[in-house]
Each structure stands twice: as C-alpha cells, then as structure tokens.
Amino acid sequence: MIAIGLEGSANKLGVGVISHPAPGKPAQVLSNIRHTFVTPPGEGFLPKDTAKHHRTWVVRLVKEAMTEAGVSINDIDCICYTKGPGMGAPLQSVAVAARMLSLLWQKELVGVNHCVGHIEMGREITGADNPVVLYVSGGNTQVIAYAEQRYRIFGEALDIAVGNCLDRFARTLEISNDPAPGYNIEQLAKKGRALLDLPYAVKGMDCSFSGILASIDILAAELKANPEQRDSITGEVITPADLCFSLQETVFAMLVEITERAMAHVGSNQVLIVGGVGCNERLQDMMGIMARDRGGSVFGMDERFAIDNGIMIAHAGLEAYKTGFTTPLEESTCTQRFRTDEVFVRWRD
Amino acid sequence: MEAQAIHPCAANSDERVLPSIFRHPSAAAPLLITQGAEALLYRSTYLLPSTPCALKYRPSKPYRHPILDARLTKHRILSEARVLVKCRREGVPVPAVYALDEAAGWLMIEWIEGEVVRIRLNEWLKRRKEEDIAEGVDDGELLELMTRVGSAVGRLHAIGVVHGDLTTSNLMLRPRSREVSNGDSETASKMLDGNVVLIDFGLASQSQADEDRAVDLYVLERAFGSTHPRAESLFVEVLREYGRSFKGANVVLKKLEDVRMRGRKRSMLG
Numbered sequence: 001m002i003a004i005g006l007e008g009s010a011n012k013l014g015v016g017v018i019s020h021p022a023p024g025k026p027a028q029v030l031s032n033i034r035h036t037f038v039t040p041p042g043e044g045f046l047p048k049d050t051a052k053h054h055r056t057w058v059v060r061l062v063k064e065a066m067t068e069a070g071v072s073i074n075d076i077d078c079i080c081y082t083k084g085p086g087m088g089a090p091l092q093s094v095a096v097a098a099r100m101l102s103l104l105w106q107k108e109l110v111g112v113n114h115c116v117g118h119i120e121m122g123r124e125i126t127g128a129d130n131p132v133v134l135y136v137s138g139g140n141t142q143v144i145a146y147a148e149q150r151y152r153i154f155g156e157a158l159d160i161a162v163g164n165c166l167d168r169f170a171r172t173l174e175i176s177n178d179p180a181p182g183y184n185i186e187q188l189a190k191k192g193r194a195l196l197d198l199p200y201a202v203k204g205m206d207c208s209f210s211g212i213l214a215s216i217d218i219l220a221a222e223l224k225a226n227p228e229q230r231d232s233i234t235g236e237v238i239t240p241a242d243l244c245f246s247l248q249e250t251v252f253a254m255l256v257e258i259t260e261r262a263m264a265h266v267g268s269n270q271v272l273i274v275g276g277v278g279c280n281e282r283l284q285d286m287m288g289i290m291a292r293d294r295g296g297s298v299f300g301m302d303e304r305f306a307i308d309n310g311i312m313i314a315h316a317g318l319e320a321y322k323t324g325f326t327t328p329l330e331e332s333t334c335t336q337r338f339r340t341d342e343v344f345v346r347w348r349d
Numbered sequence: 350m351e352a353q354a355i356h357p358c359a360a361n362s363d364e365r366v367l368p369s370i371f372r373h374p375s376a377a378a379p380l381l382i383t384q385g386a387e388a389l390l391y392r393s394t395y396l397l398p399s400t401p402c403a404l405k406y407r408p409s410k411p412y413r414h415p416i417l418d419a420r421l422t423k424h425r426i427l428s429e430a431r432v433l434v435k436c437r438r439e440g441v442p443v444p445a446v447y448a449l450d451e452a453a454g455w456l457m458i459e460w461i462e463g464e465v466v467r468i469r470l471n472e473w474l475k476r477r478k479e480e481d482i483a484e485g486v487d488d489g490e491l492l493e494l495m496t497r498v499g500s501a502v503g504r505l506h507a508i509g510v511v512h513g514d515l516t517t518s519n520l521m522l523r524p525r526s527r528e529v530s531n532g533d534s535e536t537a538s539k540m541l542d543g544n545v546v547l548i549d550f551g552l553a554s555q556s557q558a559d560e561d562r563a564v565d566l567y568v569l570e571r572a573f574g575s576t577h578p579r580a581e582s583l584f585v586e587v588l589r590e591y592g593r594s595f596k597g598a599n600v601v602l603k604k605l606e607d608v609r610m611r612g613r614k615r616s617m618l619g
Contacts, residue, residue: 203552253417257386265386287412293411
C-alpha cells in the first residue's frame with residue numbers, strides 16, 4: 001500500500017510518499033521532500049507568513065514528491081495530513097491542500113496526530129520496539145511510553161517547549177535561522193567552556209523552561225552591556241558561546257533526568273529521541289551515557305526524519321488506514337490542541 | 350526499606366566506586382535495598398551492629414556537567430535533610446537524620462522497621478479475597494489504617510511541607526512494639542497494624558500553598574486507585590481524617606476537587 005503525507009504544522013512544509021509492502025517487511029521511503037520557511041536573524045516565524053509560504057509551495061512539493069517516488073495517482077491508497085497539534089494558519093493551509101487532493105484524486109483522507117507521526121516514524125527507522133520516547137521540538141516536550149493502545153504522556157514541559165526556549169535565545173543573540181536556530185546554537189555551544197549558573201526546573205517527570213530563558217536572556221543583556229566579564233571559576237572572558245553551552249548543558253540535563261525517571265518507572269531501558277531538538281548531538285550523547293549506565297541504548301535519528309517531514313505523516317496515517325481508519329471530508333478539520341494520548345492506537349498490541 | 354535485598358555488586362553492573370562510608374569496616378557490608386532513577390538505598394550497620402541505618406546515596410550522573418552535577422546533588426541532599434529535620438522537630442513521623450555528606454552525595458537516616466503500606470495492604474486484600482469476604486464487610490481495620498494515613502499527611506501539611514511523591518510505597522507501617530512483629534504468628538487481623546511513617550522525601554518541598562497540598566492528596570488518591578483498586582472506595586476516610594487534622598485542611602479538600610477536574614495535565618498548546 002502507498003500513502004502520501006502532507007505536513008505543515010510549523011515552519012516546515014513536508015511532502016512524502018511511503019510504501020508498506022507485505023506485513024513484516026520494512027516500510028520503503030519513496031520520496032521525502034521538505035521546504036523550510038526561514039526568517040531573518042532575530043525574527044521568529046509568524047503564522048500568517050508561514051501559512052502563505054505553505055500555500056505557495058505545496059503544489060510544487062506534491063508534484064516533486066510524486067515524480068521522485070515514481071508513482072502515479074492510481075498507486076496512491078490514501079492522503080494523510082497533519083490534523084494537529086501546531087500553529088492554526090499553517091495547519092489550515094495544508095489541510096485545504098489535502099482536501100483538494102482528496103477530491104481531485106478521489107482518495108480517502110487520513111488525519112494524523114503530529115506527535116504520533118514522529119513516534120511511529122522513529123520506531124520504523126530505528127527498529128526500537130517499545131522504547132520510552134522523548135519528543136523534543138519547537139512546540140513539544142514530552143516523555144512518552146506506550147501502554148494499552150495509547151501513547152501515554154509521563155512527563156512534559158509545563159510552559160514553553162525546549163525547542164522554543166533555544167529558538168528564542170537564538171533570536172536574542174541574533175543568530176541565523178538557517179538551516180535552523182537550534183543547529184546554530186549547537187555549533188556555537190561546541191566552542192563554549194564556562195558553565196554559568198542557570199535555574200534548574202524539574203518537578204517529578206515534568207519540567208519548565210521559561211524561567212531558564214528569562215535568566216539566560218538577562219545574562220546575554222549583561223554580556224552585551226559589559227563584554228569584558230570574566231567567569232568566576234575559569235577566569236576567562238565570557239562569550240556568547242559560553243551562554244549557548246550553559247543553556248544546552250542545563251536544559252539537556254533536565255531532559256535526560258526526566259527521561260531516566262520515566263524509564264525507571266516503566267522498567268524500560270530503550271530510549272528513542274524524536275523531534276527537531278533530537279538532532280542535537282550533545283543531547284544524543286548525554287542520553288547515550290545515561291542509557292548505557294542503565295544497561296540500555298538510545299535510538300536517535302538524523303535530520304531527514306527527526307525534523308518535521310511528510311513521510312512520518314504518511315507512515316502513521318497508513319498504519320491507521322490499514323486498520324480501517326479514515327477521516328471523512330466533512331470531518332477533515334485541523335486543531336491546534338491535540339494531545340498525543342487522545343489517539344487510539346489500534347495498530348499496536 | 351523492604352525486606353528483600355539485592356547485593357550491591359549484582360545490581361551495579363559497572364562497579365562504581367562508592368564513597369568511603371560504604372567501605373568503612375562495619376558489622377556487615379551495606380545491602381542495596383532499592384534503586385530508583387536518582388538514588389540508591391542501602392541498609393548499613395555502620396553505626397552499631399544493633400543500630401541499623403538507611404544510607405541514601407545519590408551517585409554522580411556522568412551525563413551531566415560536573416559543576417551542575419555537584420550543585421544538584423548538594424542541593425537535593427541538603428533540602429531533603431532540612432525537610433526531614435523540620436518534620437522531626439514538629440513531631441511528624443519521619444526517619445531521623447543521623448549524618449550527611451553533601452559533597453560525597455549521601456544521607457544517613459534512621460532505619461524504619463516494618464513494611465510499606467503497599468505490600469501490607471495488598472497482602473491484606475489478597476487474604477480477604479481468598480477467605481471470600483465481600484468488600485465493605487468487616488473492614489474496620491482498613492478504615493482505621495486510612496484514618497492513620499490521613500492524620501499523618503495532615504500533620505505533614507500542617508507544618509508547611511509537601512511530600513511531592515505520596516504513594517503507598519512511601520508510607521511505612523512500623524510495628525508498635527518489638528515483640529509483636531515476631532514472624533509468622535502475625536494474623537490477618539494485625540496485618541494493617543503499626544504506626545504510619547512517611548519516607549522518601551526526595552521530591553519534598555516546603556510549601557503552604559493549597560494547590561501544592563491538593564496535588565499531594567491527588568497523587569496519593571491516584572496511587573490508591575491504580576495500586577489498590579479494591580481499597581479505593583475507602584479513600585474518603587483518608588480525606589475525612591485529613592480534613593480534621595489542621596486548620597485550613599477543608600480549603601485544601603475544596604481545592605482537591607478542582608485538581609481532580611483538570612487532572613494533572615494541562616491542555617496542550619502547539
């Protein structure tokens with residue numbers, strides 16, 4: 001069976017075509033195309049402009065994806081799109097495109113939960129069977145484990161997402177948003193040496209990032225006013241790289257801690273990291289050390305599948321479609337709020 | 350602080366170097382009792398062979414930056430000790446603090462004899478099921494236990510401490526006198542006997558907020574519901590006694606209704 005997936009819940013527009021051969025065989029990625037709306041340094045992406053970007057590019061991307069996959073309209077079984085969660089306007093423009101394709105091609109629609117898309121794609125690509133999932137991106141921070149037909153949220157960020165914290169700090173420093181603000185913070189952090197004191201906000205399996213962002217923003221403002229500041233321990237001049245380093249070390253330690261607590265709670269020793277922040281090599285390293293300590297392992301992904309993409313929507317949608325799930329045209333809405341544990345996971349036992 | 354013990358070597362695959370207190374000559378090597386995500390709990394006779402104590406060790410986390418790691422370990426050991434000392438001073442039943450070394454990462458506290466409520470309650474429920482006693486019949490003993498739990502939590506909250514992780518695994522039943530707890534002569538009627546002692550203050554904090562107190566009760570209520578569904582109906586007894594335990598407890602119970610309505614989780618944005 002073959003499905004096409006459309007994703008546009010944030011500033012990436014992704015279209016992918018996936019094929020599920022006979023049961024038990026791995027899924028085949030036929031095409032996976034993405035176009036990112038990049039804003040100038042110091043600016044975030046606004047819903048209105050992002051939606052316009054998606055509207056401008058969606059037809060071109062669908063055509064490209066179909067050509068690259070080498071399939072015809074007749075080969076497609078269903079059209080999968082992101083129902084939520086995400087930003088309203090971008091979600092809507094992609095949902096409209098999906099509805100149009102459905103009417104044009106006479107194919108069934110499948111609305112997909114964005115988070116479940118990440119998890120299912122992660123399991124498929126890495127072969128992790130039943131891992132604790134850390135889903136970290138610009139919009140979401142969740143520790144998830146599967147139990148009885150649902151992906152249950154064990155811990156989550158109580159305010160802003162970890163990726164949002166990193167992105168907004170990139171804006172403070174006016175670092176480039178190309179290819180992604182978080183990527184550029186990661187590169188800068190590699191040159192950092194001094195660990196500055198930041199709040200550490202973990203409560204059980206939940207965490208919070210807005211206080212950390214406020215603190216690091218204050219440190220950045222102080223640095224700008226007085227560039228000659230020295231670290232009290234190393235005696236070296238503090239640089240923006242040190243700020244990025246301190247921010248990463250602190251927030252990633254929090255993420256690894258809540259993940260470890262969830263692993264101890266459910267008795268699992270596999271971790272799967274999904275979402276855009278999951279590309280960060282320092283986070284993957286730290287998680288790897290923790291998992292090895294527990295006699296387990298970590299499954300990470302590269303930017304093709306960790307960052308928002310169409311193929312994950314196609315994959316999760318096709319899993320649901322195979323169990324008989326479809327979204328009728330009149331119900332093919334999208335929603336900004338759509339919790340991971342609302343989805344009934346019929347395709348797993 | 351449960352009965353069965355795991356040998357430290359068996360559980361620690363990578364043979365960490367333990368702080369010197371663990372290697373000190375003593376009557377017996379420290380026994381690893383439980384291993385959480387954060388800390389290891391040992392039973393040690395470091396002080397005197399006749400006076401066992403509980404050693405809570407927070408090993409350093411190699412994934413964390415050493416400065417951050419030392420800061421967190423120090424902060425957590427000190428705040429746990431402060432809360433325990435405060436409880437002890439105010440007469441809340443908790444283990445006494447004997448010693449600590451926040452740099453080496455350990456806290457030594459009183460060893461509490463007995464078993465956790467989770468185990469005792471499950472045994473009690475199992476035995477009743479085997480004897481085919483219906484729910485609600487002859488459960489005065491359980492009602493009495495619920496009352497003692499409610500009173501203990503109330504006393505904790507009254508002094509401005511919230512536990513942060515109230516479950517039936519963090520409530521101990523300490524035998525009332527040494528002679529009673531003598532092995533197999535224990536009958537079903539005495540199974541739920543004992544003084545309730547609150548343990549594991551790793552997530553505790555000092556707070557007078559009704560919201561925090563209500564969340565504490567909610568977590569306990571959920572723990573009862575998921576671990577002992579057949580005793581859940583009697584949770585109202587815990588709340589009834591709690592309501593009597595300090596001035597302002599009824600406000601907390603009102604708040605608990607709000608917390609129940611929304612659950613622990615917020616509605617997700619984006």
